Amino acid sequence: MNRDDRHAHLARGPDGPDIPEPRPDPPTPPGEIPGREIDMPPDPYPEIPATTPPAELTPARPPEIPQPGPRRSRMRPADGVVLRPERRAHDAPATKEAPLLIFRQLFDATSSTYTYLVADGETREAVLIDPVFEQFRRDRTLVTELGLTLRWTIETHVHADHVTGAALLRRALGSRIAIAERSGAEGADRYLREDSRVTFGKRWLDVRETPGHTSGCLTLVLDDRSMAFTGDLLLIRGTGRTDFQQGDAAAMYRSVRSVIFSLPDDCLLYPGHDYRGLTVSSVGEERRCNPRLGGDIGENDFVKSMASLKLPHPKQMEVAVPANLKCGAAASASADLADPQWAPLKFHFAGFWQIDPQTLAELGERVQIVDVREPDEFDGPLGHIRGARLIPLGTLDSRKGDLDRERPVVVVCRSGARSAQAVVNLAGGMLRWRAEGAAVEGGRHD
Ligand SMILES: N[C@@H](CCC(=O)N[C@@H](CS)C(=O)NCC(=O)O)C(=O)O
Ligand SMILES: [Fe+2]
Numbered sequence: 001m002n003r004d005d006r007h008a009h010l011a012r013g014p015d016g017p018d019i020p021e022p023r024p025d026p027p028t029p030p031g032e033i034p035g036r037e038i039d040m041p042p043d044p045y046p047e048i049p050a051t052t053p054p055a056e057l058t059p060a061r062p063p064e065i066p067q068p069g070p071r072r073s074r075m076r077p078a079d080g081v082v083l084r085p086e087r088r089a090h091d092a093p094a095t096k097e098a099p100l101l102i103f104r105q106l107f108d109a110t111s112s113t114y115t116y117l118v119a120d121g122e123t124r125e126a127v128l129i130d131p132v133f134e135q136f137r138r139d140r141t142l143v144t145e146l147g148l149t150l151r152w153t154i155e156t157h158v159h160a161d162h163v164t165g166a167a168l169l170r171r172a173l174g175s176r177i178a179i180a181e182r183s184g185a186e187g188a189d190r191y192l193r194e195d196s197r198v199t200f201g202k203r204w205l206d207v208r209e210t211p212g213h214t215s216g217c218l219t220l221v222l223d224d225r226s227m228a229f230t231g232d233l234l235l236i237r238g239t240g241r242t243d244f245q246q247g248d249a250a251a252m253y254r255s256v257r258s259v260i261f262s263l264p265d266d267c268l269l270y271p272g273h274d275y276r277g278l279t280v281s282s283v284g285e286e287r288r289c290n291p292r293l294g295g296d297i298g299e300n301d302f303v304k305s306m307a308s309l310k311l312p313h314p315k316q317m318e319v320a321v322p323a324n325l326k327c328g329a330a331a332s333a334s335a336d337l338a339d340p341q342w343a344p345l346k347f348h349f350a351g352f353w354q355i356d357p358q359t360l361a362e363l364g365e366r367v368q369i370v371d372v373r374e375p376d377e378f379d380g381p382l383g384h385i386r387g388a389r390l391i392p393l394g395t396l397d398s399r400k401g402d403l404d405r406e407r408p409v410v411v412v413c414r415s416g417a418r419s420a421q422a423v424v425n426l427a428g429g430m431l432r433w434r435a436e437g438a439a440v441e442g443g444r445h446d
Pocket of ligand 2: 157158159160161213232240
């Protein structure tokens with residue numbers, strides 16, 4: 001999207017009863033509850049960690065006084081979406097531009113859940129919003145590959161359709177778990193409520209309590225209000241359901257209309273799920289086009305329409321809700337986090353294990369090498385690895401029984417791409433094997 005096309009304006013206009021008054025100062029924090037970290041009101045001048053950012057990320061420039069107005073952004077292909085927002089006057093003191101943001105939207109196809117990785121590109125501290133248990137390896141690998149330190153996993157609510165990966169990530173990466181105080185969940189490291197602030201490096205997410213889908217639903221708003229993560233409150237052109245977990249359609253209406261729709265029109269909205277392949281929306285878009293509660297739909301109409309939905313319960317609900325009320329701890333404790341021990345393998349972000357040529361060469365007959373190319377390639381110019389067995393990919397499924405069950409299987413093709421769907425993939429295939437000077441049988445040696 002060309003962000004320059006988006007008209008930046010403040011939503012807190014004089015018209016419209018749904019736009020809230022500026023919020024009063026946060027309440028004085030209550031006494032400490034044992035075993036829980038209770039949030040203090042947000043510090044408008046958070047301490048900036050004393051890290052020295054790489055020079056190319058923060059070019060030397062004199063301090064600038066920010067003015068409210070259209071945000072600027074730029075794309076940096078290596079890191080996907082990288083935003084350089086302009087600070088608002090009431091944010092942290094502006095001694096330099098806001099640090100770059102790293103942002104990734106990840107999808108779990110089984111539950112249609114979005115997980116969001118958001119990180120400060122300068123300090124490389126990150127948060128992960130709504131991780132999915134089964135995607136633990138994907139998420140851990142991505143965090144590691146991007147050189148990030150995962151500070152927090154944040155649950156937008158107690159999910160009914162999948163188990164959270166929060167406890168697994170805490171075990172593996174030392175991240176801490178944050179969830180709404182109102183969620184009733186046990187075992188988190190921090191309990192969030194209205195106006196809590198979750199910081200990662202020099203960036204942060206502000207917490208808004210947005211009940212409706214469940215009573216403990218949160219929306220997370222990025223520091224410069226360019227993005228908000230709405231969980232299952234507001235979906236793209238839809239809403240979360242309100243028929244279980246203290247769901248409340250009237251509360252949902254008010255949360256969306258007074259909290260979400262008071263964000264700037266060009267604030268991008270990232271939902272907890274999408275069942276149709278949509279990925280992102282914006283406040284202005286949903287305010288105009290959301291068929292359930294956009295336009296001038298009234299609260300009573302909305303409540304009636306939600307009552308008539310009659311959706312079947314999520315398939316995983318009986319498992320997911322009790323597990324998530326403990327932040328996924330029980331499932332995590334029994335899970336085998338260990339990577340395969342027979343070789344130093346690397347779990348690829350695309351969901352399979354890989355082995356490097358040198359490691360494979362050292363393993364010798366302790367593994368079975370299956371070459372899944374066609375016969376003419378096996379005997380062609382690249383040659384093949386000594387001891388490799390030719391089983392073309394198309395026949396692999398039916399010939400799995402021919403393999404020795406005791407020895408790990410490494411699958412080899414030309415470039416590493418074709419064999420990625422099988423057991424352990426030789427990274428880079430025969431091309432890299434040869435490029436690294438490993439021995440081949442047959443083939444041309446020029
Ligand atoms: N068929 C899905 C249903 C998922 C579902 O009910 N999702 C909730 C969010 S936890 C929702 O609000 N869905 C809205 C909708 O399906 O319109 C499953 O079995 O998991
Ligand atoms: Fe949900």
